Structure formats: C-alpha cells, structure tokens
Amino acid sequence: MSAVLAEATEPDEPRPLLRVAGLARRFSLPRTSLFGPRPELTAVADVSFDLAAGETLAVVGESGCGKSTVGNLVLNLLSPSAGSIRFDGEDLASADDTRWRDRRRDLQLIFQDSRSALDPRLTVEAQVAEGLEIHKVATAADRKIMVAAMLEAVGLGGDLARRYPHELSGGQQQRAVIARALVLEPKLVVCDEPVAALDVSVQAQVVNLLRDLQRNLGLAYLFISHDLSLVRHVADRVAVMYLGRFVEVAECRDLFAAPAHPYARALIGAVPAARSRRGRLVRPLRLEGEPPSPMNPPSGCPLHPRCPFATDLCRTELPALRPRADGRSVACHHAEASQADGLEAQGGSDASQPLKVFP
Amino acid sequence: MSTLLEIRDLTVRIDLPGGPVFPVRDVSLRIGPGETLGLVGESGCGKTLTCLSVMGLFGRRVSVESGEIAFKGTPLDPKSRADRARRARGMGMISQNPMTGLNPVRTLGWQVAEAYRIRTGSSRRAAAARAVELLDLVGIPEPRRRSRDYPHQISGGQQQRAMIAMAIAGEPALLVADEPTTALDVTVQAQIVELLSRLQRDLGMGMLFVTHDLGLVAEVADRVAVMYAGRVVEMAPAAELFARPRHPYTQGLLTSLPFLDDEVERLSPIDGTVPSLRAMPRGCAFAPRCPHASEICRTAVPDLSGAVACHHPLAVRTEAA
Numbered sequence: 067m068s069a070v071l072a073e074a075t076e077p078d079e080p081r082p083l084l085r086v087a088g089l090a091r092r093f094s095l096p097r098t099s100l101f102g103p104r105p106e107l108t109a110v111a112d113v114s115f116d117l118a119a120g121e122t123l124a125v126v127g128e129s130g131c132g133k134s135t136v137g138n139l140v141l142n143l144l145s146p147s148a149g150s151i152r153f154d155g156e157d158l159a160s161a162d163d164t165r166w167r168d169r170r171r172d173l174q175l176i177f178q179d180s181r182s183a184l185d186p187r188l189t190v191e192a193q194v195a196e197g198l199e200i201h202k203v204a205t206a207a208d209r210k211i212m213v214a215a216m217l218e219a220v221g222l223g224g225d226l227a228r229r230y231p232h233e234l235s236g237g238q239q240q241r242a243v244i245a246r247a248l249v250l251e252p253k254l255v256v257c258d259e260p261v262a263a264l265d266v267s268v269q270a271q272v273v274n275l276l277r278d279l280q281r282n283l284g285l286a287y288l289f290i291s292h293d294l295s296l297v298r299h300v301a302d303r304v305a306v307m308y309l310g311r312f313v314e315v316a317e318c319r320d321l322f323a324a325p326a327h328p329y330a331r332a333l334i335g336a337v338p339a340a341r342s343r344r345g346r347l348v349r350p351l352r353l354e355g356e357p358p359s360p361m362n363p364p365s366g367c368p369l370h371p372r373c374p375f376a377t378d379l380c381r382t383e384l385p386a387l388r389p390r391a392d393g394r395s396v397a398c399h400h401a402e403a404s405q406a407d408g409l410e411a412q413g414g415s416d417a418s419q420p421l422k423v424f425p
Numbered sequence: 426m427s428t429l430l431e432i433r434d435l436t437v438r439i440d441l442p443g444g445p446v447f448p449v450r451d452v453s454l455r456i457g458p459g460e461t462l463g464l465v466g467e468s469g470c471g472k473t474l475t476c477l478s479v480m481g482l483f484g485r486r487v488s489v490e491s492g493e494i495a496f497k498g499t500p501l502d503p504k505s506r507a508d509r510a511r512r513a514r515g516m517g518m519i520s521q522n523p524m525t526g527l528n529p530v531r532t533l534g535w536q537v538a539e540a541y542r543i544r545t546g547s548s549r550r551a552a553a554a555r556a557v558e559l560l561d562l563v564g565i566p567e568p569r570r571r572s573r574d575y576p577h578q579i580s581g582g583q584q585q586r587a588m589i590a591m592a593i594a595g596e597p598a599l600l601v602a603d604e605p606t607t608a609l610d611v612t613v614q615a616q617i618v619e620l621l622s623r624l625q626r627d628l629g630m631g632m633l634f635v636t637h638d639l640g641l642v643a644e645v646a647d648r649v650a651v652m653y654a655g656r657v658v659e660m661a662p663a664a665e666l667f668a669r670p671r672h673p674y675t676q677g678l679l680t681s682l683p684f685l686d687d688e689v690e691r692l693s694p695i696d697g698t699v700p701s702l703r704a705m706p707r708g709c710a711f712a713p714r715c716p717h718a719s720e721i722c723r724t725a726v727p728d729l730s731g732a733v734a735c736h737h738p739l740a741v742r743t744e745a746a
C-alpha cells in the first residue's frame with residue numbers, strides 16, 4: 067500500500083521495472099466430504115514489492131512458504147486471486163494474449179531442474195535459437211550470430227553447442243537454460259533456485275555467470291532461494307517469506323547484520339557458524355516445532371505458535387508489514403525486542419564452539 | 426585410543442552392464458568411541474556407498490572388492506550371519522529420506538519397538554514401553570499417542586525424529602547418519618542437528634556423519650574426511666580443515682562457498698566437473714581441475730600419507746592470512 071502512496075506523492079521518482087501490490091493467490095483443494103465446501107489454501111497473501119532495473123531482490127523462506135508461487139505469479143504462469151502486477155508500468159494480469167506474447171520476451175525464467183526444462187530432442191544451439199525464432203528477432207543469419215555469442219558467453223561455445231542435453235553435465239545444462247533465457251535480452255529474470263541442484267564446486271561457476279550477465283545486460287533478478295549464504299552474496303534486497311507473507315524486507319547487508327523479524331533471525335541463525343568468517347553476527351533463535359500447514363494457518367501472526375516473543379496480541383492480531391525509519395519493512399509486534407536480543411552476542415560468539423549456540 | 430570402527434583400504438565394486446566400476450577406492454577411516462567423523466564430498470563421490478559398506482547393506486550388483494571393515498577390533502565378514510547380527514546390535518543408521526527407512530504399513534511405536542527388541546532381545550511389552558520413551562527422547566510431542574500413528578501421518582521433521590529413535594533404540598555403539606538433514610528445512614535442520622549431538626553425548630555413541638554441507642560438518646564433527654571421486658583426499662580435525670585446508674580440492678570447496686559476512690565480488694569456483702566413473706584419470710582424479718597439477722599428478726595416484734592425498738599439498742599458512 068505504502069508503495070502506491072509513494073508514487074502519488076513523489077511523481078519524480080523513477081518508475082520501478084516491476085511493481086507488485088497486494089498480490090494473493092489461493093488454491094481450491096479437492097472436497098474432503100461430499101457436500102462440504104472445497105477447502106482453500108492461501109499460498110501467497112498480500113505481497114507487495116518493487117523491483118528496479120538492474121536490481122536483485124531475493125525471496126527466501128522454507129519449502130512451502132509460497133516463494134515459487136510468487137515467481138510464477140510474476141511470470142503470469144499463474145493468475146493472481148487478488149492484487150496487481152505492473153511491469154514497466156503496464157498491468158500484465160489484464161493484458162490480452164497478443165500483448166502477452168510481446169511482453170514475454172522481457173520476462174524470462176530459470177528453473178531449478180534444468181534437465182526437465184530442456185527439450186531432450188533439440189541440440190543446445192537449437193534450444194537457444196528457438197526463442198529468437200518465436201519472437202521473430204532479426205534475420206536468420208543474425209540469429210545464428212546472436213546464439214553463438216550467447217553460448218560463448220555462458221561457456222558453451224564450439225563443440226558443446228551441437229550437443230543434446232543428455233550429453234551435458236548438470237552445470238552445463240544449467241548454462242544452456244541460462245543462455246536460452248538471456249538470449250532474448252529480457253529485462254527481468256525470475257531465478258527459481260537456479261543452483262540448488264548443482265554441486266558446490268559448480269554452483270560458484272553458475273553464480274559468477276549470473277552476476278556477470280546481470281552487469282553486462284542490466285538485468286533485474288527475482289532470485290528465489292533457500293540458501294541464505296548464497297542470497298547474501300547475490301542480492302541487493304531480501305524479502306523473507308513465511309506462510310505466504312513477506313515478514314521482513316530489507317537491504318541485504320542490513321538484514322544479515324541485524325534481522326528484525328524473529329523468523330528472519332531464526333533462518334539466519336540456522337546457517338552454520340562456519341559459513342561466517344568471524345563467527346556469528348546474530349544470536350540464533352530456536353523456533354519450536356515446524357512450519358504449520360498453509361491449509362490451516364494459525365490465527366494472528368502466523369509465526370506465533372513457534373515464536374518465543376509471542377504475546378496475546380500476536381495470537382489475535384496479524385501484524386502488518388510496516389516500513390520503519392531504518393529503511394526496512396517488518397511485520398512483527400515485537401521486532402525491536404527480537405532484534406535487540408539477537409545482537410546481544412555480537413563480538414562474543416565463537417565459531418570454534420558452535421554447539422553452545424543452542425543453550 | 427581404542428577404535429570403534431576401522432575401515433582399511435576399502436574398495437567397492439558395482440557390476441554394471443558395461444563392466445564393473447569402482448566408486449569407492451582404497452578408503453581408510455577410523456572412528457573412536459564417542460567420536461564424530463564427518464565425511465564430506467559432492468554427489469557421486471562415494472560417501473553413501475561407504476556408509477552402506479559399514480552397515481553391510483549392499484544390493485545384488487554391489488560388492489566389496491578388497492579391504493576390510495572392523496567393528497570393535499574384530500573384522501566383519503559380509504557373508505557371515507553372526508556378523509550381520511553383530512552389526513544389527515551395534516550400529517544404527519539414519520538416511521536422507523526418512524520414508525525410505527520407515528515401514529509405511531506399521532505404526533511408529535511398532536517400528537521403534539522392533540529395533541529395540543532386535544538389539545536387546547527384550548519382551549514385546551518392555552519394548553513397546555521403551556519405544557514411547559524413545560519417541561519422547563527424540564522430541565516427538567505426545568509420544569504415547571504418536572506411537573500409534575503411521576509414518577504418513579506425521580511431518581518430514583517428525584519422520585526423521587522417528588528414524589533417529591529407531592536408530593538409537595538399544596543404544597548402538599555407532600550411529601551412521603547419511604545426510605540426515607538434507608531433506609529438511611533449515612529451522613528444522615538446526616533442531617535435528619542439536620538432537621543428534623545431544624544424543625551422541627548422552628549415549629557416548631561414535632558417529633559417522635555424512636553430508637555435502639561443509640558448514641554443517643564444521644558444527645558437528647570432531648574430525649573430517651573429504652572425499653573426491655571415490656577416494657579420501659584429506660583428513661583433519663574439523664577446525665584445522667577449515668582454517669588451513671591442504672588439498673587444493675578442499676580449498677576449492679571452501680572458496681566456492683560465499684560467507685555470510687564477507688563481501689566478495691566473485692566467488693572462486695573449481696573449474697570443470699567431476700570425472701565420470703568410467704573415465705577416471707590415471708593419476709590424481711583431481712588433476713584435470715587442479716591449478717597446481719604437474720606431470721606426476723597425471724601419472725601417479727597420491728596416497729593419503731599423513732593427512733592429505735596430494736603431490737603438491739598447500740603450504741600450511743601462518744596466521745597472517
């Protein structure tokens with residue numbers, strides 16, 4: 067909501083590439099009894115954010131929190147139950163098919179499972195060229211040059227370009243997926259766990275590639291991941307998601323230095339201490355239990371059954387995602403208490419005795 | 426120090442239609458009572474097969490080609506029934522996917538009680554009572570009620586807890602944990618890791634903890650063995666391995682990972698990919714990807730003398746860096 071108001075009062079502010087406001091998506095599930103109502107599952111509830119050209123916004127959270135659904139909604143692979151998605155100032159949810167076909171070139175997707183994303187019957191070269199042919203970009207001769215240049219840029223030049231997907235390693239397949247997405251020179255790329263399926267030594271190659279291409283092509287990334295140290299490395303801003311809602315949105319550096327929402331603190335604190343050079347910055351927070359089912363979310367704040375800071379207020383009233391003076395937005399009734407408690411240990415934690423972090 | 430488990434020069438063979446492959450080669454590991462040995466490596470490096478060799482859980486095509494596994498000082502014969510019973514009593518295992526280890530048509534209480542009876546020979550009644558205690562011990566709420574549930578009725582984290590209850594029933598001397606938290610969410614992972622560490626301390630179990638997560642192994646293990654393409658390439662106390670990696674592969678793994686508090690422009694990946702089992706290089710398997718490789722690396726396999734299997738181990742840095 068606040069983002070919409072900001073636009074009205076500050077017309078000089080550059081228009082964001084992507085503006086998502088009040089986005090929600092509900093799924094109806096099969097009936098459980100013959101005449102009963104169909105149960106509903108809210109995968110995404112009231113999600114709003116802006117994404118600027120060239121920026122990386124990471125969406126983090128545990129499995130089932132709705133982060134992939136946000137990506138699919140932005141790409142219009144799913145239609146929203148409520149809310150709006152404006153891309154380059156244009157409302158895409160209401161765009162007709164012809165308009166969509168034009169715009170789809172600007173919005174691309176990189177999946178986690180590169181093997182299933184590639185057509186097994188086409189060579190790498192042919193897959194990358196396919197998008198250009200569909201969108202009738204340039205002449206056939208120029209297309210060839212564009213494809214060769216793109217494949218060269220992702221490290222699949224020469225002989226590799228004429229191979230079929232099954233002849234490539236996992237890392238090479240993911241490079242092919244990236245080349246196919248980026249050859250169309252999109253403005254926004256949704257990266258849904260782009261390296262989660264790759265081995266550590268190959269992950270870094272793909273991450274470097276994504277960063278280089280972003281710099282050279284001015285891409286915006288919506289980067290969906292559960293790997294926090296990776297997010298710390300690639301993101302400008304981070305949105306932490308829990309049970310379909312954004313619970314904290316902050317500059318990457320601020321979030322990792324001092325998370326305000328208890329859930330953000332729990333996620334960051336769950337990263338092993340060895341993944342920080344100077345030991346933990348944030349005192350870990352142990353959450354009780356496991357994420358509840360989105361079919362039956364708790365009343366009030368969705369985190370309250372697991373949160374040590376929960377009070378009666380949390381059990382009854384859903385906290386709104388409120389912007390704070392320090393530039394971040396937090397949806398928590400007791401963010402200040404949680405944040406201060408998390409910083410108590412600063413400078414005092416010791417990576418060589420990591421097990422003591424859980425008292 | 427006495428030895429709980431000793432693996433000597435283990436080579437595992439898998440017979441495939443195209444001829445045999447050897448996914449584990451000359452692996453030697455040792456675990457003392459109450460000690461945690463971390464085993465890390467990327468997918469396909471032979472970690473899980475090493476676990477299965479310890480447990481004696483091989484499929485038809487898999488066999489021990491050479492080498493020996495000794496438990497509490499006595500070698501285990503894979504074919505001997507008595508040794509199979511010895512394994513069953515003395516070892517417990519947790520796998521990555523709890524559903525593969527749980528029987529879908531039996532209640533949790535029944536399964537934990539069965540594990541307890543096999544290890545202790547106690548009566549059904551005593552085992553059923555103990556099963557409830559064990560479910561409580563691993564942090565399953567309302568254990569008496571849950572003991573009557575079937576695996577599909579509980580969440581993944583609870584399933585993994587039930588697996589752990591089965592694995593520690595009867596207090597085995599060795600716990601083999603093969604990627605016990607990989608399938609779980611991070612907040613649940615933290616709970617399970619804490620649980621395993623507590624149980625190990627309380628019960629004095631030795632633990633073989635297998636993972637691909639270097640950060641996690643630093644938290645859990647006393648010593649760490651790094652595997653690459655079927656061989657152990659480096660072995661060191663956990664803190665030392667992270668502070669001063671000596672094998673170029675270990676160093677490469679560490680620089681591939683971003684740190685939470687470190688702003689680097691680019692990560693430093695390892696070039697290339699893991700060689701396939703059918704096309705193993707003649708010398709050091711890491712040579713084609715290694716920036717320090719020389720002629721000898723391409724012809725001779727380095728042995729793990731001391732702590733690092735490398736012809737050109739990285740110098741032990743002084744604290745300046």
